[in-house]
Amino acid sequence: MADVLSALPEVTAWQWVPGSEGDTLLVAGPVDDARTDGRATDTGWAEQAVVDAGASGDAAVTGTDLAELPALMRLLDETxxxxxxxxxxRxxxxxxxxxxxAAEVVAALGTAPRHAWIVRRWLRTLAEESRLVLDPTTGHYRELTAPSRAEYAHARRTLDDARSGMGYPESMTRFFFAAADRLPLLLQDRxxxxxxxxxxxxxDTAEGNYRDNVPSRWANHAAADLIAREARRRERREIGGRPLRVLEAGAGVGxxxxxxxxxxxxxxxxxLFTDVSRFFLQTSRTRxxxxPGLRQALFDINRDPTAQGFTPASHDVILAANVLHNARHVGCALAAxxxxxxxxxxxxxxxxxxxxxQALTSMYLLMSPQADEEGWFTDLRAGQDRVFLTEGEWVRQLDAAGFRPLPVLPPDGHPLTALGQHVVAGRARPGHGRPDPGRVTRALAQLPETARPVRVHAVDRVLPTTTSGASR
Structure with missing residues (x-):
């Protein structure tokens, strides 16, 4: 394959990305030094848009003492x-x-192989918090500081106060407790x-996690303001009153x-309200x-959208809230x-x-690879036992995939920044200099079928990973 790609002058870098339904090839052309460094924005519109979006986020949490939230989150973390x-x-x-x-601990817990990464995260986290000793030379753990019954009972009582202060509904306390009490069984997939x-x-518990708490409420309203502003921008430019075409990927509980x-x-x-689960589509219809204008459809961000019936260049806005971290390769998902x-x-x-x-003892169990998956993340997170990207990593991923990133919200210095829930947006950049995926596919047709990718995506840059990547 390298010989074929090297013969295409417009292809200067590529990356082979394995996938459960066939492999993907990312191809990039010459780097345009005059393009951006990842911080470029639509001047004027972007600056005002992020200011207004931030104001909408603030208005959504009026009456909340935001300065108290980091301490309340720490109480949840302590529990x-x-x-x-x-x-x-135990x-x-x-x-x-x-x-x-770590392997001995995983085995002692009877952990299902797909959840082993969570136990490894526990061990590293407890060591970082000085609750467990890690020998950096051998990688072995010892001297666990375990809570007494009284200490643990007190922490559980405190958790409800912290939950309430964060804006979670009462059902979240029941969820946290139920997950904690079932953790050994959850880890064993029993x-x-x-x-x-x-x-x-x-x-209602999921809604509390993704809608009702203060960071989510702020981010949801900031994101909504960006989309509403985009609707007004396009309305001024469009002739004939075409409706704003929005695709929401992984819409969940809505x-x-x-x-x-x-x-x-x-x-x-x-x-178009989409999710990988029919359960959420039915919930959307009920809710x-x-x-007017709302439709539902199945959509899996880890599969080729065109193979799922989606048409290229068919949407003005794409929204993905708390879902894209589930992409096995965020670069491929963003390019698609x-x-x-x-x-x-x-x-x-x-x-x-x-x-x-708190997610390490609850929601993370939803993020483990399925039992029949051969691999997990194949991007920059490969081999790191982590799910989430930093805001800086998201900006670089958007830039590489062909977007002009907007400033991340909330901005630096905002009281909610430390809690880590962010709105990351970007505008699709013109594809000047990107290789033609069709031409690349035709060039690769001379190779045996087993040596060809199922799909080819053109990107502005190929970012390195720990598992794959080739360039020239």
């Missing part, structure tokens, strides 16, 4: 740390001075977190959808009823989404950009 230590202590591995490997998160099909539809008001819209956008279309992401310990 999670004690929960991890308590579960590990293995009895650390009740003497003997050191143990029960499922979905049963805890959606008891009897109810969604926490962000609600804010966006409210911000759009009476704006004519063709809003939003016959909202960019191809669904019209030229200069807007992509709006809502993403957690820091790890919360």
């Amino acid at each position: 999670a740390l004690l929960t991890m230590a308590r579960v590990l202590d 293995t009895r591995l650390f009740r003497d001075a003997a050191p143990h490997t 029960t499922s977190l979905q049963e805890v998160l959606f008891p009897e099909g109810e969604t 926490g962000t959808t609600e804010a966006v539809l409210s911000a759009l008001g009476s704006t004519p819209v063709d809003y 939003f009823g016959t909202h 989404l960019r191809e669904l956008l019209v030229p200069d279309g807007l992509l709006v992401l809502v993403e957690s950009c820091r790890e919360h310990y």
Whole structure:
């Protein structure tokens, strides 16, 4: 393959990305030094848009003392740390001075292979928090500081106060407790977190996680404001009153959808609400009823959109709230989404950009690879036992995939910045200098079928990973 690609003058870098339904090839052309360094924005529109979006976020949390939130989040994290230590202590591995490997701890817990990464995260996190000793030379762990029953009971009582102050509904306390009490079974895949998160099909706990708490409420309304402003921008430019075409990927319980539809008001819209699960599509139909212009469809961000019936250049805006971190390779996912956008279309992401310990004892169990998946993340997170990207990593990924990133929200210095929930947006950049994927595909046709990718995406830059990458 390298010989074929090297013969194409417009292809100067490429990356082979393995996938469960066939491999993808990312190709890039010569770097345009006059392009951007990843910080470029649409001057004027972008500057005012992020200011207004931030104001909308602030208005959505009026009456909340934002300065208290980091301390409340720390209380949630403290409870999670004690929960991890308590579960590990029950293995009895650390009740003497003997050191143990991560693999030994995973085995002692009877952990399902797909959840082993979570236990490794626990061990590293407890070591970083000085609750466990890590020998940097051997990589062995010893001397676990486990909570007493009284200490753990007090932490659980404190958790409810912290939950309330963060704006989570009461159901979140029940969820945190239920997940903590079932952790050994959850790690062993003897029960499922979905049963805890959606008891009897109810969604109020998930809504609390993605809609009601303060950071999510702020981010959802900021994202909605960006989309509403984009609608007004396009309305001024369009002739004939075509509705704003919005694709929401991984819409879930619709926490962000609600804010966006409210911000759009009476704006004519063709809003495609999508998710990988039919459960959420039915929930959307029940929740939003016959909202004008709202449709539902299945969509898996880890599969080729065109193979799922989506048409290139068919959407003005794509929204992905708390879902794109599930992409096995974010560069491939972003390139595929960019191809669904019209030229200069807007992509709006809502993403957690820091790890919360409470998620390590609950929501992370939903992010493990499926039992039949051969691999997991194949991008910059490969081999790192982590899910979330930092805001800086998201900006670089957008830039490489062919977007002009907007300033990240909330901005530096904002009280909510430390909590890690961010709005990361970008406008599709004109593809001057990008290789033609069709030409690349035709050139590769001379190779055996097993040596050819299933799909080819053109990007502005190929970013290195720990597992793959080739360039010349």
